[in-house]
Amino acid sequence: MKAERAAEISTIVFAIAILVFLGALSFQYLGYITHGYYISSNEKPIPIKVIAKQYVWEFIYPNGTVSYDKVVIQAGKPYVFELTSADVIHAFYIVQLGLKMQAIPGYTYDLYVLVNQPGVYNIWCAEFCGPGHYTMKGELIVVNATG
């Protein structure tokens, strides 16, 4: 009976240890992602305004240029998407980064982004926002810093 008891206790302890470890790691990563701690302090993130509307993503660059459903950034450079909504609640989801944040009318949230690999990545609305929700797609285009 002792062996069974030891197995039972070790199972519980192992499960607790894994969950605590995952919780602590998630908490640490959440801090990095939310506050952009992974960006070195001598680099200032470039702000890009993102306004979600039924059913389009509007991007406003620092020089005032506006684009719809497409945003171009440079690889290896930090950016901060200042995210808000003009109508209903949306969610800004960059699929290949595994990164998602809600866009809520009246609030602006900062979403720090640093991509090291050039490419075209999907932006989807991840919150049902109306009958055209499924058409609310965009692209994050990451180009080489030199080109």
Next chain:
Amino acid sequence: MKLRLIDYVAWVVTIAVMWVLFLWVGDFGLLPYLAQSPVSQYVENLWRITYVSASGVFGVFMGSLIFLSLRFRYVEETAQRQATRTDYSKIVIPILLVSGVSLAYAMFQYTSNLMEFQFDFGILASLMILLFAAFIFVVYKQYYE
């Protein structure tokens, strides 16, 4: 009924097979479609730890379920039935496994973008669940009907 050394070895092997199978189905916790970014690295780290941990739980429970179902089956009834009926599990199980693996392999040949990958992955996961369900169904039909 006391377990012998060979039983313990079979138990551990069954658990190990289920563990490796689970890892293989989930690409060993890797997310190859993610871009190179600190954020995606965080996401992948968390996913991999969660998936590998879950594989251990799956291996122990599914492996034990299969092993114990077979090891402690009702022997007398089985002995009577074996004389009169066809052992259809010897046909059905290999067909299920081979068709499942073949179908999964065929599907992955046509995966070229993210949405297809996600669709195929969902189909594959459903298929594996179906295979396990079919496997368990066959085992139970064979020994407990």
